[in-house]
Amino acid sequence: MQPDLTLTIALIAGSGIVAQWLAWRLRWPSIVLMMGAGLLLGPIAGLALGAPVLDPQASFQQYLRPMIALAVAVILFEGGITLNFRELRDASAPVRRMVFLGFPLGWALTAVALHYVAGLAWDISFMIGALLTTTGPTVVLPLLRQAKLPPRIASVLKWEGIVNDPIGALCAVFMFEAIRQTALGHDWVAAAGFLTMGALIGGLMGFAFGLGLSQSFRRGLVPEPMKAPLVLAAVLVCFAAAEQLASETGLVAVAIFGLVVANSRLASIEEMRRFKEGIAAILVASVFVVLAADLSPDDLAALGPQHFAFIAIFMLIVRPLSVALATFKSGLDLKETTFIGVVGPRGVVAAAAAGHLAASLTAVGRVDAAILAPLVFMTIFISVFGCGFAVAPLAKVLGLSQDGPERLLIVGANPWSLGLADALKAHDIPVTIADIGWRRLRQARLNGHDVYYGEVLSETADWRLEPARFAALLAATHNDAYNALVCVEYAPELGRSRVFQLSGFDGKTEGNVTDEDPRAIVYTARGRTLIRKGRGYEGLARDWWQGWTFRATRLTESYTLEDCLAEPDSAGDIVLAQLPNGKLHLLGSGKPLPDTPGTLLIRFAPPEANA
Missing domain, CATH: 1.20.1530.20 (Na+/H+ antiporter like fold)
Known part of the structure; x- marks a missing residue:
């Protein structure tokens, strides 16, 4: 040639x-x-x-x-x-x-x-x-x-x-x-x-x-x-x-x-x-x-x-x-x-x-x-x-623009995910909760959340749920394989860096879990692991019933991330951050914590951290 x-x-x-x-x-x-x-x-x-x-x-x-x-x-x-x-x-x-x-x-x-x-x-x-x-x-x-x-x-x-x-x-x-x-x-x-x-x-x-x-x-x-x-x-x-x-x-x-x-x-x-x-x-x-x-x-x-x-x-x-x-x-x-x-x-x-x-x-x-x-x-x-x-x-x-913070799609209605949704709503972060169980969505509806009743993997969900309107997805059901399947399905639309799931193992009791953990589903067939040390559904649910709650902290010029992590009540797991421009950052293994003034951190913390 x-x-x-x-x-x-x-x-x-x-x-x-x-x-x-x-x-x-x-x-x-x-x-x-x-x-x-x-x-x-x-x-x-x-x-x-x-x-x-x-x-x-x-x-x-x-x-x-x-x-x-x-x-x-x-x-x-x-x-x-x-x-x-x-x-x-x-x-x-x-x-x-x-x-x-x-x-x-x-x-x-x-x-x-x-x-x-x-x-x-x-x-x-x-x-x-x-x-x-x-x-x-x-x-x-x-x-x-x-x-x-x-x-x-x-x-x-x-x-x-x-x-x-x-x-x-x-x-x-x-x-x-x-x-x-x-x-x-x-x-x-x-x-x-x-x-x-x-x-x-x-x-x-x-x-x-x-x-x-x-x-x-x-x-x-x-x-x-x-x-x-x-x-x-x-x-x-x-x-x-x-x-x-x-x-x-x-x-x-x-x-x-x-x-x-x-x-x-x-x-x-x-x-x-x-x-x-x-x-x-x-x-x-x-x-x-x-x-x-x-x-x-x-x-x-x-x-x-x-x-x-x-x-x-x-x-x-x-x-x-x-x-x-x-x-x-x-x-x-x-x-x-x-x-x-x-x-x-x-x-x-x-x-x-x-x-x-x-x-x-x-x-x-x-x-x-x-x-x-x-x-x-x-x-x-x-x-x-x-x-x-x-x-x-x-x-x-024309008054048609839905301006505001980015929206999160949570798949799986359970006490832990509903608690996260309530914490986000308290800070005007929009959330949609999807589940195939009408009764499981009852509390979400009572709390005023946007809900989707149906299978998110169905053809109907593709045009009714409109995946393009979400900035990120969190698969939070009890089934690790189902969470992985949901993430793989939505990754081409949202991007692989924007689909997260709970870990199949719990980093709190079994050591830190990363995206490359050999015990987990191979990383090419799953979403990113939520929370830096990896937390599983059973561990999060157990902590929830033991009194853990979600706590919000906002960084400032004088109160930096280093100050936040150095405090005695900083125990718990940082789940996500909202940047000053409204963008959502779900935090996974290996993902650095944002340190920009005005950033809102949402942490899942034990009772003593909220005292």
Whole structure:
């Protein structure tokens, strides 16, 4: 491989992942920084230096389009595998309205605006409209965490993105095939026939691959370590096979493939999703950098006033109007409808598909499709950038923001965990207590705590409990294995550093217990151990009944952590700390104690320490 091509590939992957990491650190939408990296290395560098630092077309030449097509196929499959129809059936009325009414309304209104404002042909308008009507979870979810929204609004925005993403992509692909057939000289009747045939071929191919893969997994024909890699290989084979049978049907096939796998009730579906998310993260980063870098200054200059006028109308009129019509009398009040109508950032699938479809249409003579990529990219950039900086202030203005300290999720209602929840509530730290026992939750309800009655490992909990609204999780049941399972399930959402469980052994009576203790469940299959020396459920419960209670201490400039620990009444176990900025720090083995003035320490202490 040539050194310059090696450097190009490394630059694409490196800049994309760095952009995603920076977005995570800055709490910005990653799509903005990924597109910014591509524009900076491509057209902006070309204007400033006379030649772009990254020129994908020159580097990859005829291999660029196939590479992007394969990456888009994996991204579309990853979108399809998140769509579970059982969850959609259980969703709230506003969610169903946004899917079944909001999408077609938004599609039609967007196409009308594209035709009459941007001056595009009707067929191109409907294809772009299908892409721009989708909001992706990769851009919506960071915004939801940033704004701290109520569960109902967060649920509508989240599920709209998850469900409409693959549907919008499929509609855009169908429109693309119709346009391509007419561009090749076929009339609309013939184009409809080709479109139907292509849809059937792609759909049957995707269904066959999905069914075959599901059956092979159920019958144990594939070993566990090979399942996720086999899925990736199957996606690529499915895409290529569909393309060989009928051109441009591969995207339909992989989307249907993902839908079939997602609804097959496979025991290993979560592992496959996480593997695909990791692969998709690299591919999304690479595709965005490549597509943005491939835009030339002439492409950006082709955007005229009419295109920016369309973007303004699309964001300020089309989106709010379609949301208002779709959710009318659905239970949302005016403030909630207004917020959902304003917050609609376009997503990853729209950008990835736009670059691929635009190149395919220009190749068959539709030169007016050249505006597709820059227009979609600019719409995405402005919508994500605008929503990213407006979502938190808008939520505050409308009175929807749940500002305040970070919320803790406690799994397991027992006297010790209820005592901890009471101590946190006394200092205005919000807590949600989850348990499968209605009677065990009785005292939590009487004490005014937010409760979740149900199994936290169920599919229902995924959308009713809304894990994204919690800063950390503490699994505090009597069952060490169940605690570990809960932590493993929620670690991908909250982060492994934010899921804690009680120790399987008690550090008070059996010596300090650490995350690497050979007696404990292996650390890769559990959460972090709560309390620095590790305390088990039985030991904590015994101490509780012997009169131990929770005590709060606040550090100051004159009263430091060292002073606190030096006092005679400092006996006990420090469970967690709340920093002055409201952030929660559950304290586990090997985790340093915070020493910032204003920090609140919650300690589980014996009776003599409270005398």
